Structures are given as structure tokens and as C-alpha cells.
Amino acid sequence: MLKLFYSPGACSLASHVALEEAGADYEALAVDLKAGEQNRPEYRAVNPKGRVPALVTERGALTESPVILGYIAQTHPEAKLAPNDDSFAFGDMQAFNLFLATNVHVAYGHAFRPERYAKGEAGIAAVKAKVPEALDEHFAQIEERFADGRPFVHGDAYTVSDPYLMVFARWLDRPGMGDISRYPKLRAHRERIEARDATRKVLAAEGLS
Ligand SMILES: N[C@@H](CCC(=O)N[C@@H](CS)C(=O)NCC(=O)O)C(=O)O
Structure with missing residues (x-):
């Protein structure tokens, strides 16, 4: 197991x-x-x-x-849960997941664990101050993906990218992170994934x- x-x-x-x-x-x-x-x-x-x-x-x-x-x-x-028989599509899915891990997650990390990125009060404050701007850049890009009306990150089919994105969309609710209402398609996607039985x-x- x-x-x-x-x-x-x-x-x-x-x-x-x-x-x-x-x-x-x-x-x-x-x-x-x-x-x-x-x-x-x-x-x-x-x-x-x-x-x-x-x-x-x-x-x-x-x-x-x-x-x-x-x-x-x-x-x-x-x-x-992934395009397992299509190497390019699988790679494309992993590229998105790695973007979340190395850009979106790391941007949040600067807010949650600023002491890992700076020393001293002023340094820590400077690291935290930059977070909303970095998140906005990433979420604005993600919002664009949904411009064609797709229900899921990679189109019509649900993949593991969907619950992964949902997690980071949920973190926007934490104080000082941003405002999910600025990304209506991201918010709709989050609600769609949260409504699934498994979620x-x-x-x-x-x-x-
Ligand atoms: N690169 C790792 C990051 C994992 C990670 O940072 N997890 C956080 C929770 S979201 C954690 O365990 N934090 C504990 C700590 O920082 O001490 C991944 O994508 O799985």
C-alpha cells in the first residue's frame, strides 16, 4: 500500500x-x-x-x-490523470507542474519562510514585500491559459495539474497574498476542482x- x-x-x-x-x-x-x-x-x-x-x-x-x-x-x-501515451503532452503537463513548483510555490515561500531568503528585519521585510508582485505575474500568465474557455489546465481533460493549481489558488486566501477576484478564470477553475468528489x-x- x-x-x-x-x-x-x-x-x-x-x-x-x-x-x-x-x-x-x-x-x-x-x-x-x-x-x-x-x-x-x-x-x-x-x-x-x-x-x-x-x-x-x-x-x-x-x-x-x-x-x-x-x-x-x-x-x-x-x-x-495524465496523457500517459503522448510523450509531448506528458512533458507539457510536467512543464506546467514544474512552473508551479519552482515559480509559484517558491514565490509563496518568500512570504511563508522569508528567513530562508534574507537576513535581518529589513531584508526579510523586503523579501516579503515583493511577494504579491511575483504572484501577480505568475497568476496573470495562468489566467491567460483559460482565455479559450478550457475547463482544465491542459484543455478538456482533467490531469494532475488541476489539483496542483487548485492548491496554490487556495493559498491566495491567506492574508497579504493577493486577491483571487483579480483572476476570475482561475477562481472558476478552483471552484470546479474543489467541487469534485475526490477533492x-x-x-x-x-x-x-
Ligand atoms: N519542492 C517540494 C517542496 C515541498 C515543500 O516545501 N513542502 C512544504 C509544505 S507546502 C514543507 O514541507 N514545508 C516544511 C518546511 O519548510 O519546514 C515539492 O514541490 O514537493
């Missing part, structure tokens, strides 16, 4: 939803980030980077959200509904 280490509402929510959409045989194990459980030796033995998500498979642990999402999609082809089940399981 797969084991997902997650924290409620964290980026691991995307992997949790993907497992549910896939109908996977899995167990979800909460890691209390506020209590620092990610830094305890037991968890570092699973993921030496001390971050969630981590997905423990029969061959060992996988980390990094885009990798875990791709793995879930490829190992559950019947769920059609609702996982939000409830994480205590977020």
Missing part, C-alpha cells in the same frame, strides 16, 4: 487529491509542520529534505510534488472543508 506523508492544506494536498482521483490503495499520514515533525529523525529517514509530500512506494520514497503527481498518473493509467473527500479528510 502507498503511504502519503502530508500536512493539511500544504502542497501535499495535490498529491492527496491525485491519489483519491486515481482510486489508489493508500494511507495518508499527517506530519505536523508547526510542531516541527518534518525535522524529526523518523521523518528525515523518509525524506531527508524534511518536507511534505513524500510518497512511500514498494520501491522506496518519492519526493517533489511534480514527480509524485506524475508517478500517481503513470501507475494508475485507468484513471486517466471534497480529501478536503474533509484534511479538516479543510
